[in-house]
Amino acid sequence: MKDYLTFLWRAGRVSFQGGAKFYLWMTLLTVLVLVGLHAWARQFVLGLETTGLTNPVSWGAYIANFTFLVGVAAAAVMLVIPAYIYKKEFMHEVVIFGELMAIAVIVMCLLFVAVDLGHPDRFHHMLPPFGIFNWPDSILSWDVIVLNGYLLLNLHIAGYLLYCRYRQRPPTRRFYIPFVFISIAWAVSIHTVTAFLYVGLAGRSYWHHPLVPSRFLASAFVAGPGLMILTFQIIRRVTRYYIGDQPIFTLRMIMTVAMIINMFLLGSELFTEFYSPTMHAAAARYLYFGLHGHQGLVPWIWTAIVLDSIGLLLLITPLSRKIGWLNIACVTCFVGVWIEKGMGLIVPGFVPSPLGQIVEYLPTLNETLICLGVWALGALLFSWMVRVAIPIMNGSLRAHPQLNPATKT
DSSP: OHHHHHHHHHHHHHHTOOOHHHHHHHHHHHHHHHHHHHHHHHHHHHOGGGSSOOSSOOOOHHHHHHHHHHHHHHTTHHHHIIIIISOOGGGHHHHHHHHHHHHHHHHHHHHHHHHHOSOGGGGGGGSTTTSOOOTTTOHHHHHHHHHHHHHHHHHHHHHHHHHHHHHTSOOOHHHHHHHHHHHHHHHHHHHHHHHHHHHTOTTOTTTOOTTHHHHHHHHHHHHHHHHHHHHHHHHHHHSSOOOOHHHHHHHHHHHHHHHHHHHHHHHHHHHHHHSSOOGGGHHHHHHHTOBTTBOTTHHHHHHHHHHHHHHHHHHHSGGGGSHHHHHHHHHHHHHHHHHHHTTTTTGGGGSSOTTOOOOOOOOOHHHHHHHHHHHHHHHHHHHHHHHHHHHHHTTSSOSSOOOOGGGOO
16 A cells, blocks of 8 residues: 555656646646636536527537547547457557546546536436436436446556556556456447437437447547547657557558548438438438528538548548658548537537427537637646656656666675
8 A cells, every 4th residue: 555655646746747848738738727617617607608509409519529529538449459359569558548548538528518517516416326317218327327437447457557567567467457358348338328319319310310329439430549649649759658650550540441431321321311301301401501591510511521531532542651641631530520520410410499490509609618628628637647657658667766787786
């Protein structure tokens, strides 16, 4: 117990040490978090009238970001599978960063749910031991369980592996390998259950579609690896921990396959909606072409399709074997999927309403600042964890530092 407390103390000290660029980055993120906190305090006092949400459109930017980020968290499994199932040793040098990213992203998901609540003080009702749940019938209750379970799994795996590396001893397989394999299935479940939240709403024809869970997973395995590729390059450029090209190009291959599947499923959905259109296709018509003069989402979705198409073209050509072009593909795919699963998924489900009303939605400035604050908090948390992990991974932070040979007696 004493050794573990010493580990926590030393890790805490290291997390606040760094150069001028590190302090500048953390200060910037802290300022953004405080701006978001101020905006949320305003929302807490005045209510959800500070957002663009209305009675017909009751989900907006908060739930859109939540849905997207659940997929990013699930994509950490794309590092775990090659490392632990296919025994790719070069993936072990980055798998810990995927787990740390999953931790930060799940925290962001929970925060986006919290800020969407009209009464955040009643958040405990969503927790199984304390809340009044309609379990197991409620899909929302399952979503809360799988998200918190995935968070705990990654906290255990990453924490145990880092502690063993700090103690300079090999990890005991029975203490983490079973949890690794559980986390693989759990990663798929968190995004599938989130998809079921929408698919199960039969009154919302745009969501009541069997392809939604498949598209959720395919797009998750595009956006998640894309963010990881960019993050790994930043880590190897600004830290003393080198990450080779093999993990990056393995993720490129995964992105390419997932993006092809995602675009195929998108085409299948468009064919179903528009080849033999029915009244249930009104939401899709509103999204892609506008409806009765209302075209608020048309620029969003066509921007997403263009970005996705550019990303796919770059990924399937030899251009993406060059890091510069690969980075462009990652950015376009990430932003494209973010729009597609955000404004392109959540809002059309409410337009038109079951009564035929067309009420358009656009996030307010206050809403945008809260979203920015949550994203900044996630980046702050991830940066803090990486700042602790890298000295442990490269051996500069250990329980028993090696003595300089010149000082030995």
